[in-house]
Amino acid sequence: MAIETMEGECYNPEEECTTSSSKFSFDEKQLRIGKKLVVSLSAKIGQGSYGTVLHWGSYEDKVVIVKRLPQSHFKLIDKEIEKLIASNQDQNIVRYHGVERDKDFIYLAQERCDCNLDDLIQIHSSGSSQFELVSNDIYCSTSTVTLYKEDRLERLRNILGDVKLCKENNGRPSSLLLKLMRDIVSGLVHLHDLGVIHGDLKPQNILITKQKSTLCAKLSDMGINKCLLENMTSSGCNATGWKAPEQLLYGRQTSAMDLFSLGCVLFFCITGGRHPFGDHDERDRNIKRNRKQDLFLIQDFPEAFHLISHLLEPDHKKRPKAIEVLNHPLFWDAEKRLSFLHDTSDRVGENSYLLKALERTAHTALGTKLKGKVVLTWDNMVDDKIIRHMSSYLERNYKFSSVRDLLRLIRNMLTHYGQLDQDIQILIGSLYDGFEDYFTSRFPMLLMEVYKVVCTYYGEEKYCRKYFMGIYSGEMDTRF
Incomplete structure (x- = not known):
């Protein structure tokens, strides 16, 4: 899988790593953390919110993505880490292999994926979409930090193959996109069954893997924001527009807030990258005031309009539960x-x-x-x-x-x-x-x-x- 490093160089870990029972090497710039984890310092994939940096690495000689979190910003305790690893037993949850620490950082080793949902929608929208993409988010991808460059998207197209996300005759989601949306909901059902609140559901935290002849969507980063120290703010990349009004107004943490975020994500998928609360700079303000700017875009798709309208209810008690969403007609074949x-x-x-x-x-x-x-x-x-x-x-x-x-x-x-x-x-x-x-x-x-x-x-x-x-x-x- 070719990716672009922070320095802009093309890097393919499949070509440059060697694996055996006794040796794993991306290059000479390695950092061994504990007995199981090796981090390739020069193979930096990207960076996210709150000082998070992503590297290629290995965990027990498996190629993994290493998420490095600064200890100074996070209060990740063992109980929260156990929840992350406990959520592994589902095909729609990113697998966390393990965790290591040094005096400055926490290192989470997670399974490798091909791209995230934002990548996938960008690939489709840069080709043919019935809607004009209006998002101006600062882009911090799990696969690159280049701002929507065509060469990066072209490499992802080659990896993912011929991706059709909407039907040609009516612009509605294709069977593949509906399958990916169903994957997202299924992952959320699994988390909520475990009593885990994701807390930061957005396209950048939904990873896409290629499996045989199809694609699979997996949730990642569940509970990470909950572990932030109290004085940290949501000023990181892509932080606006995905949180429920009760989160923004009162800091309230319930499973219902994930359903609000889900409504925004489903709208994002169906409209080829649009957001129900408008452009990037005004989203949080519109969410607080319940001003849905662009919901008219799905009025001619009654199944989506019905479901998403309920998911975006400002009163969290009126939102459906994840299992109800999974059984909504939007997902019926x-x-x-x-x-x-x-x-x-x-x-x-x-x-x-x-x-x-x-x-x-x-x-x-x-x-x-x-x-x-x-x-x-x-x-x-x-x-x-x-x-x-x-x-x-x-x-x-x-x-x-x-x-x-x-x-x-x-x-x-x-x-x-x-x-x-x-x-x-x-x-x-x-x-x-x-x-x-x-x-x-x-x-x-x-x-x-x-x-x-x-x-x-x-x-x-x-x-x-x-x-x-x-x-x-x-x-x-x-x-x-």
């Missing part, structure tokens, strides 16, 4: 989304309360613009040959102003997909991804409107359990 609509359709009876509640959403769920006018009947958006075929095949007529009947059409097509004419299968695409794209592109609000109705009134029913896992577990009272 095409099969689960269609299955939910199918199962809901099966539950809608004549003159039922569910029917009435669903039909009240018609203006939003069915409302689409056609030639500049809002149309509230769905037959204008579905190809005629589909309607004719399904009406004839099942010998029934559909009411085109009814949400229930649109759900029935989707259910019937899903159930009888194998019996559909070939030209109709080609029209709607593959089962399940093409099928789901066909209807989502025409009725983008449908899924979330149905979800909100079912979640509010019927979430505890047996058929709903697989869709609302974590929300109705007795101890969780947040319904969002």
Whole structure:
């Protein structure tokens, strides 16, 4: 993995290190700390907040990244270090191999990664993104300290391969980006299950590794800020814009603050580097005043808008828990989304309360613009040959102003997909991804409107359990 040192030289540890049971050497400028850790002083990767410096090194002859923390700034006690190492047992948490100290510094040895989330978004945004990147953050990366230089990004492109972070047809997150976002949430679920608050969740602390044919996101630096001495400030690089209002105003430390930071991170991913609270210099001020500057950018993506709006609640008690976020429709695959609509359709009876509640959403769920006018009947958006075929095949007529009947059409097509004419299968695409794209592109609000109705009134029913896992577990009272 080629990286750029602090001095600007190209450095590849894979080429220059030698490893054996008795020897590990990057170069002659080494510092041995304790029995297990060797730090390569000339292989400085970058620097972070509060005097933190990153080096290449080895721990028990494994190539690692060494995070050097000044003892004068940190009060890292053994209990906190134990928490870092205890959090290792999860694929979405950066592995900490061990810790060593000398009289001036604390050295944390962590697994090597290819880049961080900020790197990855920069790679994508510098190519083609539907949003203009407006961040002017001071850049302190885990892989380099060069300020967004194209040559550095090009090297990372070569390492990571062909990275597609958004769909070409609608600009929504690709399956890869959704997977990485899900990784982040899964890591947070693991930490909170252990009673660990991350406290500094931001793109620079989310590391990316290449694993076979995909990428994996891993959380790092959890709890580091908690160990700062009381007189230290948040003046380090990239420190603004990721903390919850209760952190900024009162210094309050709860797991809910991680969820606020998560909302900012998810927005950052989806918009190609934008921030919900505006430009770098104004973010903290806007967070304190609850001024969401750029949330309109995801209004046409209802799953993201719904989730992120709840994550950015100024009242920390109203934010969902990490396990609830993991089960939100934003992270459902095409099969689960269609299955939910199918199962809901099966539950809608004549003159039922569910029917009435669903039909009240018609203006939003069915409302689409056609030639500049809002149309509230769905037959204008579905190809005629589909309607004719399904009406004839099942010998029934559909009411085109009814949400229930649109759900029935989707259910019937899903159930009888194998019996559909070939030209109709080609029209709607593959089962399940093409099928789901066909209807989502025409009725983008449908899924979330149905979800909100079912979640509010019927979430505890047996058929709903697989869709609302974590929300109705007795101890969780947040319904969002």
